[in-house]
Amino acid sequence: MAYRDRLQQRLEETGRPLRVGLVGAGQMGTGLAAQLLRMPGITLSAVFDVQHERAVEALTQAGVDPQDAADAESGAAIIEGGGSVALGGLDLLDRLPLDVVVEATGVPEVAVQVAVRALAGGIDVATLTVEADVTVGRYLAELARQSGAIYSVCRGDEPVETKILVDYARDLNFEVICAGKGKNNPLDPLANPDTLAERAVTKQMNPKMLTSFVDGSKAMIEMASLANTTGLGVSTTGMHGPPSTVPTLHQTFALKEDGGVLDRPGVVDYCTGPVAPGVFVVIRTEDPYVHHEMSYLQMGEGPYFALYRPYHLASIEAPLTVYEMVLDRRASLVTEHWNAEVGAQAKRDLKVGDTIDGIGGYTVRGLIEDAEEFAGQGHVPLGVLAGARLVRDVPVGQTLSYDDVELVEDSLVVRMRRIQEQMDAADAETPKLVDLRTSLPG
Known part of the structure; x- marks a missing residue:
């Protein structure tokens, strides 16, 4: 049964919608809110943002009438009555009757504060701040175990979507040679908000966010997250980051003795070129018949083949993690290893x-x-x-x-x-x- 149908069924069984809180009403949070409320059986019960007016605007844009709460009692009464609150601080977070909190600030310090407060209140936590998970993901997973609630990195960004391809390849018993992403911008390690100011205006982006993409920080963080959830290793310090295309991924990320860039299998990496915004897994099979079947299915000549997803939808896909946590009681991505x-x-x-x-x-x-x-x-x-x-x-x-x-x-x-x-x-x-x-x- 599709999540949409299951959410409707849950609404009918419980008599109330799934109550979601959102921390961070910037671009990512606002996009998530808009998509989340398109599904039945869900309400955005609270939005928290250090700029209170942004919390109000996020609810208003989502078609929700925001209310203010002076304390936990008044906030709980509003939410239980079907209303939504806009708050400027986190003090009330774990004292409100929320089912899930989605953290979308992008700031590691705030992300861990949100996680600790929510988990202490028995509230599931879905985060878009993979920077925090790469830093303290093992401890966050332990805190979730202590609380009995679920902590997860959100769907939609490259780590989770690539992990799904890795799991798929392993379930088919392929050898995973490399997993990674396409990088939108050529690498400029010394880029800063000043050198990218004009480009940021053109792209309507925050200059610091664009800088984190161009200088490679974001790719490093995302691939470290992928390594730590799948058990894959780091190809080399900083990764190789070669140019590639979709048709040549299986050649680029082959082992060196076979003409590729890798000195060993089972690693994460990224490439520049027209692979972005997609994610990929390069696999290998030595079985003659499987090799034949893959070639027959136009997957290439082998023994290397590429599995490719041509997109990731960022905050638009993030609600899938909320559904997965609540309905299936499982995380989309959690740190299971510490390889990177x-x-x-x-x-x-x-x-x-x-x-x-x-x-x-x-x-x-x-x-x-x-x-x-x-x-x-x-x-x-x-x-x-x-x-x-x-x-x-x-x-x-x-x-x-x-x-x-x-x-x-x-x-x-x-x-x-x-x-x-x-x-x-x-x-x-x-x-x-x-x-x-x-x-x-x-």
């Missing part, structure tokens, strides 16, 4: 006292690495660096280590990363969800 990390490479010569401005900024860009090598080098994750202060000079092109920076230690994402790094120690005591929640204001 995303560090920070200096975009310019950084000096003592400089402050890191985060993803898509002027100071650093994301760089994917093998997790063991990353830890061995003492590198610091990109996701904890916002607001960090340099305590040593770092030349352009060098990857930052913990010794190079003073982190904002009272931020939640930094505290959670410290905990995650100790989780595998024999004597480690992983702090409980309730302890983390108690440490947050409100």
Whole structure:
């Protein structure tokens, strides 16, 4: 039965719609809200945004009359009466009668605060901020287990859609050689919001967001997420990122001895060229008859073949995760391995006292690495660096280590990363969800 039919059935059985809360009313959140409310049996019960007027606008654009709530009691009464609230802060989040919270801020610190609050309230959490999952995904998965609720990265972005292809290939017993995505923009590691200002205006994009695409940070983060959910490895630091086309994917991402760029199978990578906005998996079969059948079905000459999905629909597809969580009680993507990390490479010569401005900024860009090598080098994750202060000079092109920076230690994402790094120690005591929640204001 389709999700649409099952949602209608749920509405008839429970007598009330699925109550969804949205945190972050920017481009992604507003797009998700518009698509979500096209389905029966769903209501957008609450929108949270630091700019209260954006929360109001998101509900209004979705055809919902927004109301304000002074406290948890009044907010709960509005929601239980079928209304929707627009809120500027997160204080009430885990005290409202919500079934699912969708986090769409793109800010790792906010994303983990939302997850902790919601899970502590027994509310399922779907996030579009894959940057947070790449940084503390293992710990978030553990907190979800403690709570009995579900935590998941959302459908629609490349990690989940590529994972679906990987699962499909493995279910057919193909060997997965490489999984990845097409990158829209040629790589410019030193790009910043100033150099991309005109292009951002043309594309009607936030310059920092465009910078995170062009300097490669987003591709590094997405492919690290893919590695950590599928168990695939990192092809090489920064990945190869060769040019390719859809018809030549199976040749580009073959092993070196067969004319491709890879020195081993079972890795993640990306390519430039007319493969974007699609995702792909390059597979191999040595079985003569399967090889024959694949060739007969016009999948290529083999033994390498490419499975390709020509699109990903970002926030438009994200509601699928909400349906999956509520109706099937499963996550679309959760960290099951720890094979990849995303560090920070200096975009310019950084000096003592400089402050890191985060993803898509002027100071650093994301760089994917093998997790063991990353830890061995003492590198610091990109996701904890916002607001960090340099305590040593770092030349352009060098990857930052913990010794190079003073982190904002009272931020939640930094505290959670410290905990995650100790989780595998024999004597480690992983702090409980309730302890983390108690440490947050409100």
